[in-house]
Amino acid sequence: MKHVAIIGGTGYGAIELVRILHMHKHLQITKIISQSQQGEYLASIYPHLIEFVDTPMEELDINQLKAEIDVVFFATPAGVSKALIPQFRGTNVQCIDLSGDLRLSNSQDYEKWYGGEAAPEETLKEAIYGLPEINKEEIKNARIISNPGCYPTSALLGLIPALQQHIIQPTRIIIDGKTGVSGAGRTPSSMTHFSETNDNLKPYKIGKHQHIPEIEQYLSESVNNKIAVTFTTHLIPMTRGLLCTAYGQLTSDITIDEVIEIYQSHYKSHPFVRIRKKDSYPTTKDVYGSNFCDIGLFVDERTNQLIIMSAIDNLVKGAAGQAIQNVNLMNGWDETHALHTIPMYP
Template identity: 45%
Template sequence: MINVGIIGATGYVGIEIVRLLQNHPEINISTVVSQNFVGKKISDVYPNLRNVFDMECEELDIDKISDKADIFVTALPHGVSKEVIPKLVKKNKRIVDHSGDFRYKRVEVYEQWYNTKHGMPELLEISVYGLPELHREAIKSAQIVGNPGCYPTCSILGIAPLISNKLIDKNNIIIDAASGVSGAGRSSDLSYSFCECTENYKAYKVATHRHTSEIEQELSLLAGEDIFVSFTPHLAPMKRGMLSTIYANLTCEKSASELIELYREYYKNDCFVRILDEGILPETKHVAGSNYIDIGIVVDKRLNRVIVLSAIDNLGKGAAGQAVQVLNIMCGLPEHTGLLTPGLYL
């Protein structure tokens, strides 16, 4: 068994990782860290785990916990990781990090979009962007993996085949995406309270959302040139799930059926990418609770425009499920191990 420690285990992402890993056939959760619940059983914080996973939460003491695990998953706020990751690296631990701190190739991009100094730019040289469908080989031997954000995962995978095959105008890409409220984390902020969110649908951080830079970085790498996108996130009145609608102008005439075949060829080795038949579109209820991404494609012949719709669970393929997929790759296991649970639907 491979011992894995989870730091930040009682946030929504952390507890979803616990839920997935406690039943993993090859991975053992050897320590769970939560500064807010030190000494409490994790099943007292999340009673759904009672008699399933009752481990006691530890304090964040790197010297104390480092010998307990081979790999650590950190689910900490942006910036907090800089107090933790370097210490784990010095102890030769491998890390899957959920902050934005290790998702970037260029430190100046991070500092511009996060409006803070990075603090450990030298570690970017040993970190890998954790999107398996694009960086599987690099993930295998990485010491640090920056697990992607949910919006970038949903958007990048939705448009990657078009960018890679140079089928769209790179100057006019529009992405509208909607996320469930759990994407904001386990926050007590008023704007995420029930009465503020229910029966409401709103855009936020229009043209300024930090995940824009993550999307642009990965699409630019695929294109071999700078790509800029117009990205607008929305908050939807649901607990979990994400739907991205991507608009791009085709550079040649292509039918939906032709593009569907192209997508299926592009993702033929990716078990969690499901390309839907023509006329069928993704829905969040079909992926919630799973690590799948569903992608549907429509071509508006009047405008010679392709419309790609992609759906994920923001806590699954958008965070915790993808982290387990990454862990499997790092450990040399089949990447679907412990992840073949279908969506909840209801």
């Protein structure tokens, strides 16, 4: 049994970690770290955890974590983990960062899109991007994992097969993303206020979303060719769920049956990607509460475009579930352990 600490224990990502880890036979939550709520019990904030979490939250003590903990999840806002993870250098502690601090390999890109100083260069070089469908072998030998963002998880899984198999052109790719309110975190704001969100559809961060360079970096790496995308995000009035619809110009005549076969072959060894049959398209409800990514495909012969729809639960495959999938791979456990659950419906 490995001992787990969660740093940033009161956010939605952390609470989803708690839920999934409760089902994990190899991992035990030993410490929940919260600087602002130390001494409080998590169940006093989230009553649904009564009888499941019975230890008070603690203040951060790096030396104690080094001595007592095997796996640390950083469920923290951007700007926190980049200062903490380097302090575990030289140890065997496995670090999984759910923030964006280690996702961009170029320090200048981080400073531009996140508005702060990047992590130390040696930490960026050691961190492995934790999208198992593209980096499974590297993840198995990693000590530091940079967990992908929710939008990039959906967009990359949808687009990479089409680009690698030269089904679509690497230029003029458009991604339309929509997410539930939990993607904005637990801290209230005017944007997520009920009166502002309910019965409303709101575009946000147009042209400046921090997931743009992440999507572009890993699409470019997947085909060894620099790729730029048009990416527009929208907030929709639901709690959780995310769907990206991507549009790419076809390189040649191809049938929908051929495209589906290519995608099925590409993901045949990846248990959490499900390719829909012809004329079947994913919805967020289809993956609610699960670690699945469902992908639907359509060849528009009239406009010569491939339309790719990829749905995930932003808190599971887009955050906590993927983090645990990575830990499973890092430790040689069944990749699906504690994660292969039926989505909740309705």
